[in-house]
Amino acid sequence: MGIGDTFDRLCRPFEGPNTIGNTRRFWIGFVVVVLALLGYPIGFGGYAASSAALYLLYAILGLSLSIIWGYTGILSFGQVVFFGIAGYSFALISMNLSSTLTTMLALPISVAVATIASLVLGYFMFYGEVRDVYVTILTLVVSIVMNTFMAQTAGSEWTVGSVALGGFNGIPAIPSLTFSVGDASVVLDGSSFYWFTLIALLVVYLGLRALVNGRFGYTMVATREDEDRTEMLGYDVRRIKLLVFGLGGALAGFAGVLYATWGNYVSPSVFGITFASIPVVWVAVGGRRSLLGAVVATVVIEWFRQQLSATGSQYAMVIVGAVLLLAILFVPEGVIPRLNVALLNVRDRSETTPDSPDGTPE
């Protein structure tokens, strides 16, 4: 059992009461799925991989909301704000200073801009003791105002350096992500962009699993369950919320940069009221207290929306709205945690001895 024990030990930092999937069986399945996803571009080609990369980068956006809403109890409609801000700043930086080095540097700078934006907004909200519903409203209003602002930047006075913000039409021809060392450079598109996004998603997912199952994650969950009690126990609730909001802003910003380089395009619709609501749908349907649920629901819902809009159907948003409503009413904990409990029950019944505590759901 030497290999098995090593495997278990490797998985341990990512296991705990705040995530589902803490069994060896889960991790074996996880590795199989990751290997299959890595092989996807080889089997289906660069074009298919490039389409699929969009779902993966959206999943990072979904995860950013999952930690804020699901784990810390702050419902934000503003994740798309940081997504969009990072996308726009990447466009402005990389197009103004078009060299491979600056394209590479534009990624961390844009993520930093989005993080700072989220920290500033978060400071005013959490240190102003803004309560639950007010946070949701404010983030939504910020998103609407950003949409209005960007949509009216069509005139020539709205030019940053040599790049016009373009108003309603947005900014086209944003360069792809390029990594260069010396003379050698790699442009990420098609399959390579897919692999980059997949690995980024993997790192974010595992990192967040370690986070929510660690000390800080416990204080996040404590804040969600009872703010006053957590404060009485000596934790600075405002700081916890601000840090989580900043981390969420950084992740959303990272996803935003990936988005801008994916389609080489960014427009005010990323701040639009429809797009603002989509991360909430992913997280609510997949399971707000489950990182895996957010990822799976994001990929499935986006794939479904893509399929429907490809056939020219207008019913996508009606169905998405109905699914969201049904999920809130009948599966409030989310689809994936519900499935997990069902699976565990089936297994418990088939095995006479009850399973070890590693099978406990969150």
Next chain:
Amino acid sequence: MNPLNLLFLFADNFAFIVLSAVGLAVIFGMMGVINLGHGEFIMIGAYGTTLSANAGVPLPLAMVIGVLVTAVMGFVLERTIIRRLYDRLLDSMVATWAIGLILTQGVRIALGNSIPQISTPLGTIAYGEFSYSTYRVVLSVVALAVLAGLYVLFTRTEFGIRARATIQDPDTARALGVDTDRMYTSTFVIGSALAGLTGALYAPTLTVVPGMGSSFLVEAFVAVVIGGPSVLLGTTLSGGLLGVIDALFTNLYGTFFGQIAMLLTAIVVIRLLSNGLTGLVEDVRNRMEGE
């Protein structure tokens, strides 16, 4: 700038903010539920009015139809969905948001992206070299009338006393024989009807399209946020404050900066006064009584 023009601009903004917010504020203040589908309720009111007017119904009657349609919709939604979520506030926001998504896209599928519009009635008032739409003056009067009507309803009637008892202490109210379930339903229907009224009143002045609800959201949400917990006083005060700010900035720099200024006002007010403007008023009142 002519001071009379500025006054008209202020009255216009005040009416828009108060009417945008009042339906949302009644539901939030009385029940703690934020109706994120508020904009779409307004849209339904506007569609009810425009479609009826296009079918040959006189405009005032068409507006009544718009209000009734929205009220009935609010009744059905409260009975089937909202009441399951009273103890889950964030979930009720998401659910009402989902309702909004379904309504917007549903109307778009059923009626297309545009319908024939109705024109603004009542002509204009001319003074000196300026002229101003009479209908917009009427709207300001209606906004004040709505606030006055709600004041009377909630302070001077049997229903209002029962409703306020329900908010203050549902258990005691129930023990004293108040049907709290019915109070919640009625409050939600009143809030929906007010949203419908807003849609009906603005239908002749705006382009009625499925996505029109979002153009009311900034004003409505900001007004509720800075108004604080007391519905009537909060809506009136924030309508006044935001009306001035919006009128000034829109006048000086354009519509978009009016919005930005309102957003910044909201953030600053919330940072300084956690209970909004009504909290400030109560503080001042307590201090004066203390002395």
